[in-house]
Amino acid sequence: MKITVSRKAHFNAAHRLHRPDWSSEKNDSVFGKCNNPNFHGHNYDLTVSVTGEIDPETGYVIDVKILKDFIKTEIEDAFDHKNLNVDVLEFKNLNPTAENIVVVIYNKLKAVLNSNLELQVTLFETPRNFVSYAGI
Amino acid sequence: MKITVSRKAHFNAAHRLHRPDWSSEKNDSVFGKCNNPNFHGHNYDLTVSVTGEIDPETGYVIDVKILKDFIKTEIEDAFDHKNLNVDVLEFKNLNPTAENIVVVIYNKLKAVLNSNLELQVTLFETPRNFVSYAGI
Amino acid sequence: MKITVSRKAHFNAAHRLHRPDWSSEKNDSVFGKCNNPNFHGHNYDLTVSVTGEIDPETGYVIDVKILKDFIKTEIEDAFDHKNLNVDVLEFKNLNPTAENIVVVIYNKLKAVLNSNLELQVTLFETPRNFVSYAGI
Amino acid sequence: MKITVSRKAHFNAAHRLHRPDWSSEKNDSVFGKCNNPNFHGHNYDLTVSVTGEIDPETGYVIDVKILKDFIKTEIEDAFDHKNLNVDVLEFKNLNPTAENIVVVIYNKLKAVLNSNLELQVTLFETPRNFVSYAGI
Amino acid sequence: MKITVSRKAHFNAAHRLHRPDWSSEKNDSVFGKCNNPNFHGHNYDLTVSVTGEIDPETGYVIDVKILKDFIKTEIEDAFDHKNLNVDVLEFKNLNPTAENIVVVIYNKLKAVLNSNLELQVTLFETPRNFVSYAGI
Amino acid sequence: MKITVSRKAHFNAAHRLHRPDWSSEKNDSVFGKCNNPNFHGHNYDLTVSVTGEIDPETGYVIDVKILKDFIKTEIEDAFDHKNLNVDVLEFKNLNPTAENIVVVIYNKLKAVLNSNLELQVTLFETPRNFVSYAGI
Numbered sequence: 001m002k003i004t005v006s007r008k009a010h011f012n013a014a015h016r017l018h019r020p021d022w023s024s025e026k027n028d029s030v031f032g033k034c035n036n037p038n039f040h041g042h043n044y045d046l047t048v049s050v051t052g053e054i055d056p057e058t059g060y061v062i063d064v065k066i067l068k069d070f071i072k073t074e075i076e077d078a079f080d081h082k083n084l085n086v087d088v089l090e091f092k093n094l095n096p097t098a099e100n101i102v103v104v105i106y107n108k109l110k111a112v113l114n115s116n117l118e119l120q121v122t123l124f125e126t127p128r129n130f131v132s133y134a135g136i
Numbered sequence: 137m138k139i140t141v142s143r144k145a146h147f148n149a150a151h152r153l154h155r156p157d158w159s160s161e162k163n164d165s166v167f168g169k170c171n172n173p174n175f176h177g178h179n180y181d182l183t184v185s186v187t188g189e190i191d192p193e194t195g196y197v198i199d200v201k202i203l204k205d206f207i208k209t210e211i212e213d214a215f216d217h218k219n220l221n222v223d224v225l226e227f228k229n230l231n232p233t234a235e236n237i238v239v240v241i242y243n244k245l246k247a248v249l250n251s252n253l254e255l256q257v258t259l260f261e262t263p264r265n266f267v268s269y270a271g272i
Numbered sequence: 273m274k275i276t277v278s279r280k281a282h283f284n285a286a287h288r289l290h291r292p293d294w295s296s297e298k299n300d301s302v303f304g305k306c307n308n309p310n311f312h313g314h315n316y317d318l319t320v321s322v323t324g325e326i327d328p329e330t331g332y333v334i335d336v337k338i339l340k341d342f343i344k345t346e347i348e349d350a351f352d353h354k355n356l357n358v359d360v361l362e363f364k365n366l367n368p369t370a371e372n373i374v375v376v377i378y379n380k381l382k383a384v385l386n387s388n389l390e391l392q393v394t395l396f397e398t399p400r401n402f403v404s405y406a407g408i
Numbered sequence: 409m410k411i412t413v414s415r416k417a418h419f420n421a422a423h424r425l426h427r428p429d430w431s432s433e434k435n436d437s438v439f440g441k442c443n444n445p446n447f448h449g450h451n452y453d454l455t456v457s458v459t460g461e462i463d464p465e466t467g468y469v470i471d472v473k474i475l476k477d478f479i480k481t482e483i484e485d486a487f488d489h490k491n492l493n494v495d496v497l498e499f500k501n502l503n504p505t506a507e508n509i510v511v512v513i514y515n516k517l518k519a520v521l522n523s524n525l526e527l528q529v530t531l532f533e534t535p536r537n538f539v540s541y542a543g544i
Numbered sequence: 545m546k547i548t549v550s551r552k553a554h555f556n557a558a559h560r561l562h563r564p565d566w567s568s569e570k571n572d573s574v575f576g577k578c579n580n581p582n583f584h585g586h587n588y589d590l591t592v593s594v595t596g597e598i599d600p601e602t603g604y605v606i607d608v609k610i611l612k613d614f615i616k617t618e619i620e621d622a623f624d625h626k627n628l629n630v631d632v633l634e635f636k637n638l639n640p641t642a643e644n645i646v647v648v649i650y651n652k653l654k655a656v657l658n659s660n661l662e663l664q665v666t667l668f669e670t671p672r673n674f675v676s677y678a679g680i
Numbered sequence: 681m682k683i684t685v686s687r688k689a690h691f692n693a694a695h696r697l698h699r700p701d702w703s704s705e706k707n708d709s710v711f712g713k714c715n716n717p718n719f720h721g722h723n724y725d726l727t728v729s730v731t732g733e734i735d736p737e738t739g740y741v742i743d744v745k746i747l748k749d750f751i752k753t754e755i756e757d758a759f760d761h762k763n764l765n766v767d768v769l770e771f772k773n774l775n776p777t778a779e780n781i782v783v784v785i786y787n788k789l790k791a792v793l794n795s796n797l798e799l800q801v802t803l804f805e806t807p808r809n810f811v812s813y814a815g816i
Contacts, residue, residue: 001239001269001272002269002270002272003235003238003239003267003268003269004267004268004269005234005235005265005266005267006265006266006267006268007264007265008263008264008265009264010806010807012720012721012722012806013720013721014694014718014719014720014721014763015721017331030330030335032337033760033761034761036761036762036763036767038694038719038762038763038766038767039694039718039719039721039763040692040693040694040721040760040761040762040763041692041693041694041695041719041720041721041722042692042721042722042723043722043723043806043807049268054233054235054236054239058166058231058233059153059230059231059232059233059235059236060233060235061235061267063166064265065168080713080720081713081714081716081720082716082718082720083694083716083718083719083720086718087716087718094331095330095331096331097326097330097331097332098277099275099277099326099331099332099333100326100331102275103273103275103326126690126692126723127280127690127723128279128280128281129277129278129279129280129336130277130278131275131276131277131278131333132275132276132278132321133273133274133275133276136273136274137375137405137408138405138408139371139374139375139403139404139405140403140404140405141370141371141401141402141403142401142402142403142404143400143401144399144400144401145400146670146671148584148585148586148670149584149585150558150582150583150584150585150627151585169624169625170625172625172626172627172631174558174583174626174627174630174631175558175582175583175585175627176556176557176558176585176624176625176626176627177556177557177558177559177583177584177585177586177587178556178585178586178587179585179586179587179670179671185404190369190371190372190375194302194367194369195289195366195367195369195371195372196369196371197371197403199302200401201304216577216584217577217578217580217584218580218582218584219558219580219582219583219584222582223580223582262554262556262587263554263587282534282535284448284449284450284534285448285449286422286446286447286448286449286491287449305488305489306489308489308490308491308495310422310447310490310491310494310495311422311446311447311449311491312420312421312422312449312488312489312490312491313420313421313422313423313447313448313449313450313451314420314449314450314451315450315451315534315535352441352448353441353442353444353448354444354446354448355422355444355446355447355448358446359444359446398418398420398451399418399451409647409677409680410677410680411643411646411647411675411676411677412675412676412677413642413643413673413674413675414673414674414675414676415672415673416671416672416673417672425739438738438743440745457676462641462643462644462647466574466639466641467561467638467639467640467641467643467644468641468643469643469675471574472673473576502739503738503739504739505734505738505739505740506685507683507685507734507739507740507741508734508739510683511681511683511734535688536687536688536689537685537686537687537688537744538685538686539683539684539685539686539741540683540684540686540729541681541682541683541684544681544682545783545813545816546813546814546816547779547782547783547811547812547813548811548812548813549778549779549809549810549811550809550810550811550812551808551809552807552808552809553808593812598777598779598780598783602710602775602777603697603774603775603776603777603779603780604777604779605779605811607710608809609712
């Protein structure tokens, strides 16, 4: 009997879509306005979903306070009010598209969660654009 | 060709997370503020999702009015403006965590729905915390 | 490693639920207020979700601008500010229930998307009623 | 000491923006897609705000159940699942722009509310377009 | 040149609408389901709006972090995960209707804010019912 | 008889709160994380509200398409996917706090709107923090 427990979080960050090994023209043609060299930014909204059995003792799959703390220490403290390209190690050589960001977040949270819990992460770059990753 | 039809609903209720067989200290340490002996409460938001084939006669998987009525009689009439621990039979001996509530809701709705329809229930305890159960 | 990229869109339209081969009484009994011969209408909200591998060159599964343009040309230009029953070819002989509309939208988008991408479409008829279809 | 009590409601309706005394060209030029002769439609969202003193007996400015019932009988029963141009008397000779609809709603509710209560009505035609009227 | 700065917050609480000096019948007739002796509850959402001049040094009317801290210490710490009738001093002899709660919140915040700032408080009891108070 | 017509819009931008005439310590103490020298960013949401008489010819206070176009040319084209501090002239010597941004937006829109229309602008920096300005 598997239940999914989800927690929403958010962080505000600047970023730029850009490949240094491409010409300026190719970067503009692929990434358009997102290639602004001075950066732009987003309020990223995050939904972290953890699936597992209910612990019959507590009635919890995972204590949401614990999940909230994992998200704070692993993601919010690392990404909030940051420039993803400049301030965040994982994007030094990785273009911070929403797709790449959601994989990074998945991997950081997967590393700290109990291994018998399944994980899915959804990241809203804007209220109308979002991406999901479940590790498969 | 399977379509999922979803209907949102809600109910307002008081609850307390507590195990009578645990000491007061253990209850506080596991359930924190949710163990307030005088109860606290939530506006619970519910999404009920039913999956099946489209009836070629009506163009419906299920008439949403029928689904809305099932949710009203099975869930809203039973839970709305209630104290889950005190007023609702299912939680007399079951701690009303979001996980346990979503399983109770699933079971109550599954019992009245046509058996060839799949069911998934999502329950928001707050706008940022929610749980889902699909019967597996 | 599969990522799902989603884009929200919307269109405003009039419609009526009705079968010309049924009596007026049967139409009223099955479709109720939705059978108003003068039509009623909705702000339809749409979420289009595309699943595939991340292109290692661009960091994209699909460029959201391309997805947005497909939705505009295939769906919004065809359905927005229209009467679905009268103005839209697909519903000349198909009752525009939410279930039938979401299948039509799925088929129109599937035809223009790269065939190695999976597709799921969710259509909100109202903020509380919505349907999903993933082609299976 | 004045408190404002607000209640949200909604109705789904078809409409068309059109003046029969104008040429087809002028109607198209002023009302664009909204002049579709076959109608289009919206999920209209409504916020009704009533301002007055708190009754020291009940602690209410107005019982929200009473306000909800007024909105149902005066507005939802009259407008929901209707074609505003064809089915609703007030728009027989009045173009159903959002501005004109909000004035009609204001006047219908003002007529049934206790005269010592101030009224403001906000009408969302879409999630991004809305109008307000307070009777002055 | 006056700017209004608003901050949203929330708290979860149980409450009951009831007057001990009224008969059980009168309480039921006026307060209906809200008179459940075992309490029910809500996720209360709060918008606190502060109006004043922009400080030319900082570009702030008020530092939102300071406003957030006032809301936390004065309102969230006092009301969150509480039973308003039982646990909160201000409602020992005051019926916790939304109207009365918003006045209590206004008064608690007004006492700690700089006196040259105007204040308005909006309290959502449910997503569809809310009240506002601006001190006049 | 005055009606308010509102239109929502949005733009994504990077910014930094900083005064070059202050020490690094003072900037950090006043602006905290918002002083990150590498910038951070937001999805800014904007509500533009225009108040005036209904034109009896059209039934409009202002054609929302015209209002939408003003917002696009004056605000979205100037601010979207930009670094406010670096790319936007108005903030070359003005700290881009939400308060200062909303005044700049107000002034840009006021200059192009018909002078007999009143204007109010609300700017959401995050879903929980927002500011409003009405020119007085």
